[in-house]
Amino acid sequence: MTEDGAATARGLARRLGPARRIVAAALWLASAACAHYTARPLTPQAVKAALATRPPTALWVRRAQLLLPSLPPLVVHKGQRLTPDLAAVVAVVADPALRAERAQEAVARAQVLTAGLLPNPAFSYGVGLPLPGAGLTRAFRVGLGLPIQSLVTRGPRLRAARLHAQAVDLTVAWQEWRVAAEAKSLVYALLVGRAQRRLLAREVHALRHSVAILADGEAAGYVTLGVAGAARLALRHTEVVALSVHRHLAEVALALRGLLGLGARAPLPLTRHDVPAWHGRGCMRATPWLKGLARRRLDLLALRKGYRSQDAVLREAIAAQFPAITVGVNRARDTSNVNTIGAGVSITLPIFNDNQGAIAQARATRRALFRAYAARVFTARAGIHQLTVRMRYVRRELVRTESSVHALTHLETVYHTALAKHSIAALTYYQLLEQLVKERLVLLQDRAELDQLAVAVEAASGRFEWPKTCIAPS
Numbered sequence: 001m002t003e004d005g006a007a008t009a010r011g012l013a014r015r016l017g018p019a020r021r022i023v024a025a026a027l028w029l030a031s032a033a034c035a036h037y038t039a040r041p042l043t044p045q046a047v048k049a050a051l052a053t054r055p056p057t058a059l060w061v062r063r064a065q066l067l068l069p070s071l072p073p074l075v076v077h078k079g080q081r082l083t084p085d086l087a088a089v090v091a092v093v094a095d096p097a098l099r100a101e102r103a104q105e106a107v108a109r110a111q112v113l114t115a116g117l118l119p120n121p122a123f124s125y126g127v128g129l130p131l132p133g134a135g136l137t138r139a140f141r142v143g144l145g146l147p148i149q150s151l152v153t154r155g156p157r158l159r160a161a162r163l164h165a166q167a168v169d170l171t172v173a174w175q176e177w178r179v180a181a182e183a184k185s186l187v188y189a190l191l192v193g194r195a196q197r198r199l200l201a202r203e204v205h206a207l208r209h210s211v212a213i214l215a216d217g218e219a220a221g222y223v224t225l226g227v228a229g230a231a232r233l234a235l236r237h238t239e240v241v242a243l244s245v246h247r248h249l250a251e252v253a254l255a256l257r258g259l260l261g262l263g264a265r266a267p268l269p270l271t272r273h274d275v276p277a278w279h280g281r282g283c284m285r286a287t288p289w290l291k292g293l294a295r296r297r298l299d300l301l302a303l304r305k306g307y308r309s310q311d312a313v314l315r316e317a318i319a320a321q322f323p324a325i326t327v328g329v330n331r332a333r334d335t336s337n338v339n340t341i342g343a344g345v346s347i348t349l350p351i352f353n354d355n356q357g358a359i360a361q362a363r364a365t366r367r368a369l370f371r372a373y374a375a376r377v378f379t380a381r382a383g384i385h386q387l388t389v390r391m392r393y394v395r396r397e398l399v400r401t402e403s404s405v406h407a408l409t410h411l412e413t414v415y416h417t418a419l420a421k422h423s424i425a426a427l428t429y430y431q432l433l434e435q436l437v438k439e440r441l442v443l444l445q446d447r448a449e450l451d452q453l454a455v456a457v458e459a460a461s462g463r464f465e466w467p468k469t470c471i472a473p474s
Contacts, residue, residue, distance in 0.1 A: 081271040084187040084455075087260065088180035094261030095179050101172050108165035115161035119150040122326070128335065135335025145328025145344075153319045160312035163305050170302035177298055179259060181459035185452045186256040191272050192448035193249040196441055200242040203437050207235040234430035238437060245441075284395065286388045289461040290381060297380060297462035303373045310369050314362040320355045324348040380460060387457045394453060398446040405443050408436040 082090065092098065121144055128139035214228040257266055294300050326346045333339045415432050418424045 081269040082187065083271055084184040087187045087256070087270070088183045091183035091259040091261075092176045092180050095259050096261060098172075098176055098179055101175050104168050105165070105172060108161075108168040112158070112161040112165050115158045116154070118154070119147045121146045122328070130335040137333070137335060137337045139333055139335045141330060141332040143328055143330035143344075145326045145346075148325040148327060149320065149322055152322045153316045156312045156316035156319055160309045160316060163309035163312060167302045167305035167309060170298050170305060174298035174302060177462070178459060181455050183256065183259045184458075185455045186252055186259065187270055188272070188451035188455065189252050189448055190249065190256060190268065191270055192444050192451070193245060193252055194270075196245045196444050197242070197249060199440055199444070200238060200245060200437070203238050203433075204235065204242055207231065207238055211235050230425075230427040230430045233427075234434055237434055241437070241441070284388050284391045286385045289384045289388070289457060289463065293380060293384075293461060294377060300373070300376060300380065300462075303369065303376060307366065307369045307373060310362065310366045314359070314366055317355055317358040317362045320358065321350065323350055383460045384457065387453055387460060391450065391453045391457070394446060394450050398443070398450060401439060401443045401446055405436070405439045408432065408439055412436050 080086075124141070124143040124145070126141045130136070130138065211228070211231045214231050253268060254264060256268060257264060262268075294304075324347070327343070328345075329341070329343050331339075331341050412432055415424060415429045419426060419429045
């Protein structure tokens, strides 16, 4: 009720007699308990304030916020280099999309409040004016009634709302978990991209130096056109690869800044762990990741809460078959000045509608949630198996690429000596040099893929800490 309604009720009380001011007093009390409207316009200034970057001077993240019992409280100081784990935590706090997701938690809590409210009693008042010569006094009737059905269904309704709120909390936490995993993966990709950029920058610098020297020699006449041309061709190819790496690096950096809630040109000081845990071979088996999966993955926990909430909804629908009963008391006086006091009961007869539709819908929804949970468990297990198999194969490719880089590095030394003695063609040497650069880039890419697969296994299993079988011995 608005303030205008309250003013109207007070004015009505002044115009009515003392006996009728009870009604106006009841209206005034009802208006005093009502909530009042507060405007919150969707203006560009309000949106800009909501998306403003939070200063990371002293950002504390507690374990309860992330639902990760193994994660100790972390602090981020201004200018500190971000590790992959630290970047994951900052992304959970600063990602604008997650801020919108967290608004659903307030909606769920409001639904719990609504489900727990008791039904309002119904107050009625009526007055009758006798026609001339037809009665002795004015008639009136005052009644107070209370609906019973809402009290019968309150228990399961409140339980369903609480379980739904817990499911929403877990769903938001699962989104936070996925954002954290994405931030970690982007940090590893960015670190490897920067290593690739440094490698290509060194190669481009060395090739430009060689091209300059060979150009002078070509002009002097003691270097053949083929040698200088081969060096220029190798330089052009390396510059094209470097440009592609620069473009990919810029895209990854923009994606990471978006998750961290930073501007498009904000610096990204990064560092990585000294010894990654997944360099041990034990982490490439699915068994330690599957153990306790249903009790650990937040989306599975959310589905379990949602299933229990729907089960409570079914109980509420069954309880709602209870007839709609309203009990009340009344006080009346007729025009003959006869006063009465009594009680009344009104009952709806469940002849055409016994809440069968709501019950059938609740049962079908519960059945669908059960199947969705079983399908999610199957998908989670299959995903972990696929990721661990890919990790094993990438690990094998990494070992072979390391061997290839070692062999090509040795061969490049031999070819460089032979080129100085004019024992091999210059084109052969520079082709070998291009192949060595490509293999080194592949080696870095294999390491990045192994890092990202490890993060994906973390995310798919719901484990922040790695199993002891996955830790490489020191």
